[in-house]
Amino acid sequence: MYVVLTRSNRGVTALRLDDAGSVLGEPEGVAETELPAWVGRVERERPRWVWDDSTRWYPALLAAGVRVERCVDLRLSHQILRASTLTAASALANAPLGPWDNATPLAEKAPASGALFDFDVEPATDAPTDPVAEFALQREAVAGAAEPGRIGLLLAAESAGALIACEIKAAGLPVRADVHEGLLAELLGDRPRGSERPARLEELLERMRAILGTHDVNPDSPAELLKALRRGGLQVASTRSWELKEVNHPVVAPLLEYKKLSRLQTANGWNWLDTWVADGRFRPDYVPGGTATGRWGASGGGALQLPKQVRGAVVADPGWKLVVADAAQLEPRVLSALSADRAMAEAGRGDLYEGIVASGAVKTRAEAKVAMLGAMYGATAGDGGRLMPALTRAFPQAIAMVEGAARTGERGGTVTTRLGRSSPPPGEAWRELQEGASVQGASDALQRAARTQSRSWGRFTRNFIVQGTAAEWALCWMAGLRGRLWSLGTGQFADRPHLVFFLHDEVIVHTPAELADSVVDELRAAASEAGRLIFGGLPVDFPITTAVVDNYGQAK
DNA sequence: ATGCATCGCGCG
DNA sequence: AAAGCGCGCGATGCAT
Structure with a gap:
């Protein structure tokens, strides 16, 4: 079951839909003040909450002690569906730009002036965005995709990420001033x-x-x-x-x-x-889908750049532990899975870089690392560039994959991650320069500039498929982990083991000390599950490293 | 006073 | 000219 929530000047309206998207009964009005309790009651039926933007609904629910299991974040989902090559033929993707295409979270937009809404006419359909109609469009777009399961999983993971971002902020990272x-x-x-x-x-x-x-x-x-x-x-x-x-x-x-x-x-x-730590917690804003590749962004206090020098100040509460986990060599492993390169998958049975050395492609672990980074980022010079030929001989399929993505980008094309997030097309200025340089008699300087720009976009698309798919893996990992952590404890959200930090391929769980070992088990189980969900039966491992510590500085 | 580009550096 | 991706942020210096 789905419950679509709509907020208008009249209050909140809830509409139930069955799993096929058909309306069940009449819309129900809920007073804003009653909303948390009402959601808490309905949550026992385990619906999927459908709302315009998690940041507009979930923080207040969490503050009132109400945690929800799952949602559809329409704004984030729309962003994906609008651009994805998997849903390019959908009505959603071909509609003119509308309010759902606004890149900024709805919560950040200035509230509409009250005067404009004094007219007492059809508030639900007068709302700037109609979640019921949008949800129908989104379902149609997913159903019409060639592989609905892929894009469907991406939307579920992205929406889970939206919940997690709110929860991490609500819980805060424990910092001892x-x-x-x-x-x-x-x-x-x-x-x-x-x-x-x-x-x-x-x-x-x-x-x-x-x-x-x-x-x-x-x-x-x-x-x-x-x-x-x-x-x-x-x-x-x-x-x-x-x-x-x-x-x-x-x-x-x-x-x-x-x-x-x-x-x-x-x-x-x-x-x-003084600015960012209050009451022993660091609470930046996390921004799911905040980057082109689908990685999260963050703002306020430089959350994603917390230097190693001060990580010792991130300290678990008395009687609690921090479990720090990160996915080892995530991006190269994602590349080997994406390309189904069996030789690289074999090299990744243990330490991937040692495995590459063992394959004979390069001599040292350091070289293996530089070569892999070079392959994923598009190095042409330096050590990375120099090692490319050897890497290509050892892992032709994996390298062909990133080279193909680069060529597509150089032509101004779009590439798509495993689950269906597509790269943005280059801008107008990019195309103009390419066209200008391709006409008869274009100057050498212009042609050089065009080639530089083209290569640069190729490096972006080359990296996009890897970084973007790695971001999908991380989302699935966290989404699975979130449910597992909830099941480990009892009581309210912050009384149970819970996520307090996320950094691309690394998480921190704050947990009662006696549950730390169970948290480690769940972290591993969630990692295996994420790999299976995204890549099916491919023989690619996603090992994670874990550390149970009192402070973040002790990890690694 | 405020906005914007640049440099430089932290993280993955 | 740090070779090669993705970010956020603070200080400086110039423009408005």
Whole structure:
């Protein structure tokens, strides 16, 4: 059963549909204040909740202690169906752009002015978006797809992700401010007053000034710093750390240390703590489907860049543990499954990179890693490029897959992940340049620019199929895990083992200590299940590493 | 004062 | 010219 929720100026309307999408009975009005209790009651029938945007409905339910098992997030699903090559012939994909094509979450849009809605006419159909009609269109699009199971699984996983994102934010990542401050003090010195530099940075700056013989260089200004370095005799074109590392000069060591610590201070220092950590929890916004490839985005506090330096401040509550798990070498394994490359699947029986060494393609594990990254990102030069021929000989099917995706992108075409997320077409400017360069007598410069742009888009589509399918695996992993964690405990959401962090191929579960071992089992079971769901019977393993720890810094 | 591009660097 | 993908964010410096 489905229950479609619609919110209008009159309140909430609920409409039940059977599994075939046929309406069951009359729409039911529910007062906003009664909604959590009402949803909680109906949830016992295990419906799939259908709503425009999970961020508009679920946070309030969670705050009221109501957890739902599953939903259809119409906005996220629409985004996928609109672009997918699997549903390109559908009415949905061929309709003109409408309110469902707005890229921003509905919750972020300014609320409609009340005056406009004072007319007392048909509120449900006057709503800017009609979830009932949209849901019907979406079901039709899925049913008409060549392989409805693929796109259907993607929509279910994406919608589960939408619930998970709300839950992770509601639960928050446990961060101990006192521990974080201790780490900062250790590395930077005492907290400075006002906008002064911390003691350790001031000290390094003095040393740099003495070595360079200047007293007024601002190291935080790349332009100024570059001038000062050149005056000091360093032959550098930029102030990037990797470039400085190549230079032999006494100022380099203190400068690199300054940069490292300065970065910590500005990105995750005391100010970060004051701004983003409250009541012992870090609660950024997670944005499912926030990137072209289907990976999540995040905003607020740099959630997806939490540096290793401060992970020790992520501490489990007393009596609880953190279970940190990540999928080992996820992307290359996804590539071997996508391409059904048996040789690569065989190499991935254990450590994939060691397996590639054993296959004889390359000599060392480090080379294997660089070669695989090069294949997935489209390296043409450097070590990655150099190792490509050997990799191609050893794993022709896998390499053919990414090369094919690259060629498609270079022509301006679209590629699609395993479950059906399609890459966006290049923009108008891209096509104009390609067309301009293809006419008789186009200048060499124009042709070169067009080729560079074409290759660049090819690298994007090459990576898209791998990164995007890996994101699908991760979503299925988490969706399965979420149900398993719920079954492990009792009580409300945050009393049971629950997800508190997600980073592309890595999760953190916060769990009562006595359930930590069971959580590890469920993590593994969910990983195997995700592989089977997406790739069926292919002999590709998706091993995960796990660590049961008191703080995140102890993992890895 | 505010917006925007650039640099640089953190994460996967 | 970090070879090669996807992000978010803060400081700077210039434009408005």
